[in-house]
Amino acid sequence: MNMKPTTTNANLVSAWILNDQLMHPERHPTLLEAVRLADGDHDQVRVVIIESFRHFSALPYHKKRLAFIISAGRHFVEELRSKGWQVDCISAESFRQGLRKHRETHSWKQCVTMRAAENSTSALQEDLKSSFKDAAFEIISNGQFYWPQTENAKPTTKNVVMENFYRIMRRHFQLLMKDDKKSPVGDQWNFDADNRKPLPKKHVSPDYPKFEPDEMTSNVLKEVNSKYPDHVGTTNDFYLPVTRQQSELAFGNFLDHRLNEFGPYEDAMSQASGTLWHSMMSPVMNLGLIDALEMCRAAESRYRSGLAPINSVEGFIRQVIGWREYMHWQYCRTSTSLRTANKWNHSRPLPQFWWDGHTDMACLKTIISRLIDTGYNHHIERLMVLCNYAMLAGINPEAVANWFLTMYVDSHDWVVLTNVIGMGLNADGGKIATKPYIASGAYIHKMSDFCGGCKYNPKQRTGPDACPFNTLYWNFLIQNEATLRSNPRMGPNVLGLRHISEPESIVIQKEAEEYFSNLDFYDGPEYQPDDE
Ligand SMILES: Cc1cc2nc3c(=O)[nH]c(=O)nc-3n(C[C@H](O)[C@H](O)[C@H](O)COP(=O)(O)OP(=O)(O)OC[C@H]3O[C@@H](n4cnc5c(N)ncnc54)[C@H](O)[C@@H]3O)c2cc1C
Ligand code: SF4
Numbered sequence: 076m077n078m079k080p081t082t083t084n085a086n087l088v089s090a091w092i093l094n095d096q097l098m099h100p101e102r103h104p105t106l107l108e109a110v111r112l113a114d115g116d117h118d119q120v121r122v123v124i125i126e127s128f129r130h131f132s133a134l135p136y137h138k139k140r141l142a143f144i145i146s147a148g149r150h151f152v153e154e155l156r157s158k159g160w161q162v163d164c165i166s167a168e169s170f171r172q173g174l175r176k177h178r179e180t181h182s183w184k185q186c187v188t189m190r191a192a193e194n195s196t197s198a199l200q201e202d203l204k205s206s207f208k209d210a211a212f213e214i215i216s217n218g219q220f221y222w223p224q225t226e227n228a229k230p231t232t233k234n235v236v237m238e239n240f241y242r243i244m245r246r247h248f249q250l251l252m253k254d255d256k257k258s259p260v261g262d263q264w265n266f267d268a269d270n271r272k273p274l275p276k277k278h279v280s281p282d283y284p285k286f287e288p289d290e291m292t293s294n295v296l297k298e299v300n301s302k303y304p305d306h307v308g309t310t311n312d313f314y315l316p317v318t319r320q321q322s323e324l325a326f327g328n329f330l331d332h333r334l335n336e337f338g339p340y341e342d343a344m345s346q347a348s349g350t351l352w353h354s355m356m357s358p359v360m361n362l363g364l365i366d367a368l369e370m371c372r373a374a375e376s377r378y379r380s381g382l383a384p385i386n387s388v389e390g391f392i393r394q395v396i397g398w399r400e401y402m403h404w405q406y407c408r409t410s411t412s413l414r415t416a417n418k419w420n421h422s423r424p425l426p427q428f429w430w431d432g433h434t435d436m437a438c439l440k441t442i443i444s445r446l447i448d449t450g451y452n453h454h455i456e457r458l459m460v461l462c463n464y465a466m467l468a469g470i471n472p473e474a475v476a477n478w479f480l481t482m483y484v485d486s487h488d489w490v491v492l493t494n495v496i497g498m499g500l501n502a503d504g505g506k507i508a509t510k511p512y513i514a515s516g517a518y519i520h521k522m523s524d525f526c527g528g529c530k531y532n533p534k535q536r537t538g539p540d541a542c543p544f545n546t547l548y549w550n551f552l553i554q555n556e557a558t559l560r561s562n563p564r565m566g567p568n569v570l571g572l573r574h575i576s577e578p579e580s581i582v583i584q585k586e587a588e589e590y591f592s593n594l595d596f597y598d599g600p601e602y603q604p605d606d607e
Contacts, residue, residue: 087181088113090122091174091188093196094130094144095487096219097151098363099319100158104218105189112185112213121181122155122162124148125173128302129605130196134481137308138299139315139450143484146288146295146317147362153291154319169605170199178210185211192217192403193488194411195604202606221248221368222400234506238264240404241397250371250392251378251385260378265393266386271342273522274351280340281332283350285314286321307430307481308447315358315484322359326370329354330377338387342455344438344523349445353453354391357485360399371396394454402493405507413492414473418504419555421469424596425478436543437529438519439464450484455522458512462499466513467547468591472502474598481599510564513551516542537582543590550587553580 090109100106106120113119126148131141152164163181167173174186186207191197204212222228225247227240242264245251251260288296296310316325333352340352359365371392377383406413428434432443442456452461457479465475476495480486497507516533520526526533526542536545552559552572559565575583 085182085184086113086116086119087183088120089177089181089183089186090120091186092122092124092151093189093191094124094126094148095192095362096189097147097319098219099366100155100160104215105187106160108187108213108215112187117159118161120160121183122160123174123177124152124162124164125170125177126164126166127170127173127605128167129169129603129607132303132306133604134477134602135306135600136303136480136486137450137482137484138303138306138310139308139313140484140486141303141306142292142295142299142310142313143315143317143358143450144362145299146292147359147364149291149295150318169607170196171203171607174203183210185213187213187215189219190214190217192219193604195488195606199606219363220400220403221396222404227400227404236509237397237401240401241393244396244400245392248368248371248396250396251375251389261385261389263389266338266389269386270338270390272339274340274343274345274524278340280336280345280348280351283314283355284325284328285312286316286325288313292317308450312448314449316364319364322356322364325359326354326356326365326373329356330373330383334374334377334383334391335387338384338390341390342459342522344442344453344456344460344519344525346441346524346528349442349449349451349453349456351453355451357490360395361485361487361490367395367399399490402497402507403489405493405497406489409493409497409503409506413496413503414476416496416503417472418502419466419469419500419558421466421500421502422471423469423591424598425470425474426468427595427597429478430597430599435530437531438523438525438544441525446482450482452483457494458499459514459518459522462495463512463514464544464547466500466511467544467551469551471598472496472500475500477599477602480602505562510562513548513568514544515548516544519544537579537586541586546583546586546590549575549580549583553584 088109090105092105096105109120110117126145149164152162155162163177165173165176167176188200191200200214204214222244226243245259246257249256252258253260292313296313299310316322333354336352343351345351356365356370360367374388374391378385378388429443432440432447434440438460442452442460446452472495476491479491479495480488493507497503499512501508501511516526520533531542532540533542533545535541536549552568556569556572559569
């Protein structure tokens with residue numbers, strides 16, 4: 076690549092910050108390194124942020140996701156400028172072209188960038204490094220996660236289950252630990268027995284705070300509609316926090332109004348609310364607008380001052396410092412092999428209704444319609460309804476992962492591949508989750524109020540009124556009995572087959588086939604990352 080500058084500043088250090096690296100400027104690894112390379116002279120550092128059209132159209136991403144990322148990036152530019160940084164915000168066809176544009180105007184002594192959290196951009200950074208012959212290009216380690224500071228960072232070829240990983244994190248960062256520094260407060264690492272409750276009737280959850288778009292966000296919303304007209308979803312009713320200050324307000328609102336009941340109703344689903352007591356913090360956490368460990372410490376202090384119960388606080392900390400970090404650790408270990416993993420050899424395309432919500436299955440209709448509007452579903456809706464369905468229907472894991480990447484405001488490669496291909500679809504051969512998360516309609520009936528408004532009956536497994544989750548669940552068990560038997564954690568599910576007679580087994584398989592033959596399918600476009 077020929078990138079000759081038109082102006083020269085022999086001492087300039089460029090700091091290339093990616094769109095999901097909007098960490099606090101005072102602690103930002105790229106900025107700290109850039110200032111170090113500039114011999115402490117802040118004025119010799121020029122920050123560059125690139126809005127790459129290719130990156131934003133790698134898939135037909137939800138319009139709210141795009142608007143959120145672009146607006147958060149521009150607010151970050153404002154934040155940096157207000158603190159005296161010189162910033163170039165460049166709109167370009169690709170990252171490479173953006174960097175070329177930047178270099179055409181500013182020569183640099185060195186360019187520093189933090190390793191991308193996602194594989195394709197990280198590979199691009201490596202490629203750029205080797206193509207800059209006449210200027211140094213440094214890639215520093217990714218500082219967005221906490222596990223590299225702990226024993227979990229030791230190289231290992233052995234798998235580590237999440238529970239052990241999580242205990243290491245708790246001990247290392249002394250979260251919810253007793254004075255002896257070794258044992259957990261409450262003498263338990265896990266309070267799941269107090270959680271996972273369905274919603275009691277008439278139990279009303281608090282609203283999630285809505286952040287009205289300011290002028291900058293309003294302009295971004297218009298821009299997204301004109302530049303990415305064919306992308307999914309809508310920009311209407313944009314509600315997300317886009318600055319560090321708003322992210323902190325959103326978190327404060329969670330601590331004050333939702334943390335206490337987060338634990339008990341973590342797994343509940345409701346027709347009336349898509350957020351319930353969930354934090355909705357993943358979008359801003361994934362962009363670096365709020366710090367995961369600080370959030371855990373703030374939740375812990377609510378418990379220590381007697382303001383929040385242990386089961387909720389532990390449940391929240393487990394999600395953030397446990398599951399979230401574990402997923403990133405697994406992504407780094409499994410590298411690029413995860414995207415195409417397909418242990419169960421599933422090949423069915425995605426049903427069309429996953430794109431528009433047009434189905435008479437009330438649970439899926441509610442969840443998908445909500446997703447099209449907001450770009451958000453909570454964890455159990457993603458895992459136990461959507462992925463459960465995809466697993467039972469034998470849908471191709473990569474198509475499912477691309478759909479998840481497309482539809483959610485908090486989606487990023489590292490967190491989608493691990494959760495969808497690993498946890499939700501067990502397509503990695505059980506490295507991330509030791510068993511497939513499958514369930515019949517009985518689970519959805521128990522944990523939600525969806526079934527009351529559905530044309531299907533969650534208690535029937537055959538016949539015209541049978542809940543498709545039941546037909547597909549039993550069909551899956553019948554067809555995969557031998558494989559499932561070899562997994563000790565699937566024992567109770569397989570035992571259920573004793574209650575299915577041979578004639579019923581034939582009817583279930585026939586009705587499952589009929590169900591599939593009545594569906595329309597559409598996988599969506601292929602994933603084309605900006606890595607050239
Ligand atoms: C199939 C599937 C797809 C998912 N896709 C995404 C995704 O695109 N982006 C994303 O950030 N999370 C994803 N998750 C994880 C989890 O569902 C979301 O982080 C969570 O629903 C976000 O909502 P919340 O902030 O209200 O979470 P809360 O329920 O309030 O949980 C608190 C925080 O814990 C973290 N967390 C909890 N579970 C996980 C997990 N399994 N992996 C990573 N972080 C976790 C998140 O940062 C979350 O904000 C996915 C999970 C599944 C099963
Ligand atoms: S009956 Fe089945 S399809 Fe209908 S809402 Fe319940 S679980 Fe979903």
